[in-house]
Amino acid sequence: MRNKTTKIALFILSGFLFYSCSLIKRVPDGKHLLEKNDIVVNGESKNTDELKAQLYQQPNSSILGYHLRLHLYNLAKPNADSSYQAWLDRKPGRRESLQKLLSDKQVQRLGNSFIVSGYSKFLKKVGEPPVIVDPARVRKSANRLMAHYYKQGFFRTKIGFSIDTLGNKKAKVNYNVTTGKPYVVDSITPYIATPVLDSLYQTTTKKSVLKSNKQYNESDFTEERERITTFFRNRGAYTFQQNNISYVVDTVNTGYKANVDLIIDDQTIREEDTTYTRPFKLYKIKEVNIYTKNPADESQAIDSTSHKGFNIFSTGKINYRSQALTNPVFIMPGSIYSDSTRILTSRYLNNLRVFDYPTIEYIIDSTNTNEGSLITNIYLTPRERFKFIASIDLTHSNIQDVGIEGSTGISIRNLFRGAEILDLTVRGNIGSSSDPDIADQSFFNILEYGADAKLSFPRLFFPFNTDIIIPKSMIPSTLMTFGISRQQNIGLDKESFSGVLNYNWTPKENVTARLDFFNIQYVRNVNPQNYFNVYNTSYDRLNDIANSYVGSINPDYFVPDDNPNNDKQLIIESGTDGFIDDVTSDAITVSANDKQDVRSIEERKNRLTENNLIASSNFTYTTTSRENLTDNGFFIFKTKIETAGNALALLSSLTDSGNRSASGNKTILDVEYSQYVKGEVDFIKHFDLKQGKVLAMRAFFGLAVPYGNSKSIPFIRSYFAGGSNDNRAWQSYSLGPGRSGGLNDFNEANLKMAYSAELRFDILGQLKGAVFGDVGNIWNVFDDQDDPDYTFNGLSSLQDLALGSGFGIRYDFNFFVIRLDLGFKTYDPGRPVNDRWFKEYNLANAVYNVGINYPF
Structure with missing residues (x-):
């Protein structure tokens, strides 16, 4: 036993030594591999990601402590090409022998092949070279740490550093930071030369990011500069820029207090070789001109009109209703210039999807020198009216392991001259499912095909004016969708029809709202008689019960079998239905538990094979903090409420048709309609842990409650x-x-x-x-x-x-x-x-x- 322990210890020690040596394989003599950075701030170790990001050198990356990329790099030959040439010359006649089999050019090319040098290049590319401690970079890292704390008001920060060698060509770098006492913002005094800007500034001082008695932080000064610039430019200061704001900070003999002067000089004008200053002006929009063209009109004659103060021009006949062009424009004649209205106009026009990205140009009106006025020109380039669409996608779902989805169709823009878009598509999908209950076990065992028609409006398509509730600044839109589809090779097979009237708008940035005012779906099971072939578990449970009462059951219910020792197999569908009917009608006496099980199987069969008619309305509200695709620290909150069947219940009560199913529920067109209320909350949160690490979380809660005409929720819901x-x-x-x-x-x-x-x-x-x-x-x-x-x-x-x-x-x-x-x-x-x-x-x-x- 003692011998075994010694051997195990020696094996572990040998492995550790081999691992350590392999790490420093490419570390030159006299150099050291960076093992660790240790940052001590005011006597306390603080190795936060924020501080580590200030350092110019980081230890090699690892996965759970294992330096995979460094090991891959070390496996590569340092100079594969030179090694190949040395190998050719190592043995007399080797090069000549190869040249007899191959040409001289092929021999040289062999040195660049993957076998000879390519795999080393690949390992170097995916690997990571050893991080060698560089004293110059250590010094630069210390200076960067000092700058980091200086920006936070620690103006008397002191930085020390040392390099500790750990043996075996490894080293640790220590940074010792003494911050001292931070400076605090004391007085904030504005010096604004232009009176109109000074008046504007006075109205927004309460929202200032710079606060007295708050620790000095350089980011506050940057944020305040951006805030003031945005505030001014949204109130007419068209020529104002961030660099027009400067600060003077006095910290001399102030007792760790910073007195801040906020300075905004007059506008500097450069004309040829002359430079002079003048007060900033607040500009108003004198006129708004919208330019478009009609590609179908070859006459090139200029067509023009005006609408609510807007001037509309077109090369060729104007092909849009005036309201369709002016409604997305928030830059109003006579209004004060504002960056926000320009951005909102660009977003809305781009959201129409009938023009290329718009160009918005402002020209200072030279005829009005006393007051600032601007002429706004908006240039719109229409996209092609007819666009043929063909696409193919790789898809995946919880049932379909892999699928290939294709569609083709046509998109018609500006259908009614109001920037509407009509999309007509036919689609198909073949997929593969590993679900054992799908009878067809070929690779592609799922088939779906269908057609869709989508008509979108760049406004709320509603009989009443909704601007008070949902103003056009929320970029509202309407989508009408109609679709038919058929699924095959998934057992019961399904045919479905759907129709949706949907409204979308954005209440504010990063928030979307969606209202399905009317969503109707009819689903018909094509092969309900195939139920027990698809749901094998239900069949097996039913068949086991039937085999317990073989002597009491009609033998015609079973598949003929000459061997009396074999379990009987109920015939699908005559045997299974016959046995269920006999049990539920007490034609066959079975135990109470078995009778309950048979009834449960029958109820589930009826539920999953019945046709569904769902007429619902739902509202979805989504908010997110995600700024772009590279943002790894964000949240998404989504909530949804849905009700179904209320409109059909009202229709049924008004018509008083009296049509009911065998279960006693009301029907529309001989189909029981579903009635329920459903609510969902979905929350996703991502934490950016830096260095390629992200912690992602998701929480979901959903509840659907049947009532009225339903005792359960439709399978598809x-x-x-x-x-x-x-x-x-x-x-x-x-x-x-x-x-x-x-x-x-x-x-x-x-x-x-x-x-x-x-x-x-x-x-x-x-x-x-x-x-x-x-x-x-x-x-x-x-x-x-x-x-x-x-x-x-x-x-x-x-x-x-x-x-x-x-x-x-x-x-x-x-x-x-x-x-x-x-x-x-x-x-x-x-x-x-x-x-x-x-x-x-x-x-x-x-x-x-x-x-x-x-x-x-």
Whole structure:
């Protein structure tokens, strides 16, 4: 035993020494690999990301302490080309022998091949050279740290640094920062030469970022300069710029106080070789000219008109209604110049999608020298009216592992001369699903095709004026959509029709609102008789019950079999329906539990094979702090409320048709309409941990409550758990409800809770990694399900939350991300209470998820 321990210790020690030596393989003699930076501020170690960012040298990157990129770099040959040439000359006649087989040029080219030198170049590219301690850069880092604290008011900061060698060609750099007492802003005195600007400034002093008794911070001065400039330029100061604002800060003998003079001189004018100053002017808009053209008109004659003070010009006949051109323009004749109205006008015109990005030009009116006035010219270049569209996309969903979606159609712009856009498309999708319940097990076993018509209006299409509630500054739009589609090879197959009247607007920056005023969807199951072929679990449960009462059951219900020892198989659909009818009508006597199970199977079959008519309205509100695609620290908050069936219930009561289904529910066109209310909250938060690391979190809560004409939620509106964008330790639809253990083929319910956290980090170049944890489940509540294993029963049901964890790799192609996640069942509520933790935490029971883009 002692011998084994000694061998193990020697093996570990040898591995550690080999690892340490391999790190310094490319470190020259007399140099040192940077092992660590240690920053001590006022005697306290502070190695924050903010301070580390000030340093010119950082230790080599690592993944959980392992320097992968450094190791890859060290595997490369330093001079592969020279080594090849040396190898050719090492043995007499080797070069000549190769030249007899290959030409001289081919021999030289062989040295640049991947086998000889290409793999070394590749390793150097994806790897990372050792970071060698450079005293000059250490000194520059110390100066940068001093500047960092100086900008925060620590004007008497002292910086010391030292390089500690650690042996084995490694070193640590120590930075010792003594900040001293910070300076505090004391007096703030404005000196503004132009009276009109001084008057404007006095109205906004309360909003100043610079405050007395606040610690000096250079960023406050920059922010205040930007604030004042924006304030002035939105109130007529067209020629005012940020560099017109300067500061003088006095800290001499003030006792750690900074007296600030805010200086705004008059405008400097340069004319040829002459420079002079004059007071700034506040400009007004004298006239607004809108220029467009009609590509279809070859006459080149200038057509013009005026509308509400705007002048409209066109090369060729004007092809737009006047209101369509003036409504998106917020620069009004007679108004004060404002940057915000220019930006808003550009956004609105660009949002129309009928023009290229607009050009807005301001010209100072030379005829009015006493008062500042501007002539505004807006140039609009129409896009092609007819545009043929063809696209092909790689898709992924929770059921479809991979799919190829294609569409073709035509886009017609300015349909009614009011900047409307009509899109007509036909689409198709073939996909692959690994779901075992899909009968067709060929690779592409999902097929969907359909057609859509979309008509968009750059305004609210409503019979009443809505400007008071939703002004045009919120850039409102209307979208009418009609679509038909058919799905095949997914078992029951479906045909659907949908129609939507949708309104969109932006109440403020980074906030969007969407109202589906009318959303109707009709779904028809084409092959309901195929139910038990698709939902194998339901069939197996029913067949097991039937085999318990073989002697009492009509033998015609079973598939003929001469072997009496074999289990009988109910015939689909005559045998399964016949057996269910006999049990529910008491034609066959079975136990109470079996009778209840058969009734549950029948109810689920009826629910999943019934046609759905859903007429709903919903409102979605979304706000985000994300500024651009490279922003890694942001949040997205989205909430949605939806109601369905109220309009159809009113129509049914007014017509008093009396049409009811066999279950007693009201019908429209012989289809039971759904009635429910549904609410959702979705919150996503990303934390930028720097150096390629991001912590992403998502929390979701959703509840749908049936009422009136419904006892349950339509399948297409219900919730499910599991899949590549949900709890990745379970396959789609296989988790829940509650602690039932996912007994059905497609498990769904009307209450869902979910929370996910994921740490993302760089591995090599565009190759990324992640570790994640997913918590969540679904339950039945307020519907016709009363089994406690399926239902939410207060706080005690929170112990039914499933926990999955795992890791993944992703490759970023810039325009999309391919990811592979491996999920493990960490806590499984479907197992017995004392047997839920880590019972299937192994590769044999892992769930592999292939996805496109990040899950949240």
